[in-house]
Amino acid sequence: MFRGKPIHVKRDDLIDPCLSGNKFRKLYALTIADPSKYSRVISYGGNQSNAMLSIACLCHQKEWRFEYVTKTIPEHLRADLTGNLKNALSLGMQLREVSALEYEGVISDLKEKYPLYSAPVDQNQKTLFIRQGGADPLAESGVNVLAAEIEAWRVEKNIDFLSVITPSGTGTTAFYLAKALPGLSVYTTALIGTTEYLMKQLRQLGEIPQNLHFLETEKKYRFGNLYPEFFRIQNELKSSGVEFDYLYAPKTWLSLAENLDAINTQLLYVHSGGVSGNETMVARYKRFFERMGK
Ligand SMILES: *Cc1c(COP(=O)(O)O)cnc(C)c1O
Numbered sequence: 001m002f003r004g005k006p007i008h009v010k011r012d013d014l015i016d017p018c019l020s021g022n023k024f025r026k027l028y029a030l031t032i033a034d035p036s037k038y039s040r041v042i043s044y045g046g047n048q049s050n051a052m053l054s055i056a057c058l059c060h061q062k063e064w065r066f067e068y069v070t071k072t073i074p075e076h077l078r079a080d081l082t083g084n085l086k087n088a089l090s091l092g093m094q095l096r097e098v099s100a101l102e103y104e105g106v107i108s109d110l111k112e113k114y115p116l117y118s119a120p121v122d123q124n125q126k127t128l129f130i131r132q133g134g135a136d137p138l139a140e141s142g143v144n145v146l147a148a149e150i151e152a153w154r155v156e157k158n159i160d161f162l163s164v165i166t167p168s169g170t171g172t173t174a175f176y177l178a179k180a181l182p183g184l185s186v187y188t189t190a191l192i193g194t195t196e197y198l199m200k201q202l203r204q205l206g207e208i209p210q211n212l213h214f215l216e217t218e219k220k221y222r223f224g225n226l227y228p229e230f231f232r233i234q235n236e237l238k239s240s241g242v243e244f245d246y247l248y249a250p251k252t253w254l255s256l257a258e259n260l261d262a263i264n265t266q267l268l269y270v271h272s273g274g275v276s277g278n279e280t281m282v283a284r285y286k287r288f289f290e291r292m293g294k
Contacts, residue, residue: 001240003257008266009242010150013273018061021273022166022173023054026134028142035062038126042114044069044107045132047077048084050245050274055130056088065094069106072097083280135170137205143173147180150268154184161265165215165256166272167191167248171202173272178212185265189215189255191248192223215255223247226288229254245274246281 001007012021019027041059045052047070059066068088073095081089089095098106114129130136154162165187168174174188186209190198195214202208221227230250237244237253244250249271256269 002237002253003260005260005267007256008268010153010268010270011242012146013244013271013275015273018057019054020050020276021271022143022146023051023134023273025142025146026051026136026139026172027054027058028145029138030058030062030128033062035064038062038064038128040065040067040125040127041130042067042069042110042127043130043132044110046070047073048277048280049133050084050277051133052093053084053088053091053276055134056091056093059093060091066092067094067096069096069098069103069110071100071103083277087276131170133170133172135172135201135205139172140176140179143176144180146173146270147177150177150184150270151181153268159266162268163187163263163265164268164270165252166270167252168198169248171198172205173270174212175202175205175209177270178209179206182209182211185211185213185263187213187215187256187259187263189217189252191221191251215259217251217255217258221251226285228289228292231285231289233257242271243275243278244271246278246285248272248274 012025015021016024019031024031041055041064043052043055043066045068052068056066056068058064073085077085110129111131114127130138150162150164163185164177164181166174166177168188168190169192171188171190174186178186192198195216198214199208221230224247227250230246233250233253234244234246237249244253252269256267
């Protein structure tokens with residue numbers, strides 16, 4: 001129950017011990033790939049990214065070399081490695097740090113070398129390049145499996161009208177989910193940047209499906225920042241029995257709360273995982289509330 005309304009939760013966070021939630025879906029095509037298909041994977045993004053840890057874990061299992069490009073990590077993190085970065089490094093990830101100034105250039109060179117819509121394999125080196133956060137057409141087949149599971153569940157439960165909600169970082173999961181489920185409404189909210197920015201990114205994957213809807217919150221939130229209301233809604237959700245992540249889920253639930261009256265179908269929230277980062281986030285909130293003097 002959430003604010004007086006029953007909401008179903010698809011526990012994709014429990015799907016795989018290595019690849020959490022939607023990272024399993026987005027990387028699914030690789031999980032079933034023959035290990036000999038690749039020898040090296042390159043990706044890039046933030047130094048505590050959930051996608052980074054998932055790719056590191058997958059590459060470890062497949063014995064593929066994994067190179068990850070990120071901006072020079074701050075000294076305090078280097079001195080005391082924590083969270084997803086620590087775990088990914090212990091799985092053999094090779095970190096390639098570049099300065100903030102060089103970063104965009106290095107990434108655009110990589111994108112040029114490994115174009116999105118051509119075969120993703122570099123035949124000589126068996127190198128696979130994965131766009132930040134798995135925002136890659138590679139993700140479609142795995143998200144289609146998720147969509148098929150949702151559809152089978154809907155039929156089994158005799159639910160005629162169903163809406164699905166899931167958070168958007170890159171929006172890849174929401175995009176392919178809406179594409180695969182044209183008969184349902186798919187709701188999402190932009191976590192990184194504005195809705196306009198998200199839509200612009202999504203157009204790189206194709207035309208935005210008509211049934212994909214973007215929810216807003218009255219207040220603007222910055223990705224990665226801490227907000228008392230995020231912590232409060234986390235506790236509210238936890239007391240209803242499910243633990244969610246602190247980066248994506250709180251704003252998604254807040255956007256749902258603000259728009260709940262307008263959605264008059266049954267609702268399914270796809271839990272996209274990310275709970276592995278909670279330990280670090282709880283410690284950050286503890287310091288945050290101490291500074292605020294609460
Ligand atoms: C990675 C992640 C997302 C973002 O998924 P996209 O497909 O990039 O939109 C959302 N929620 C959690 C918990 C994640 O780890």
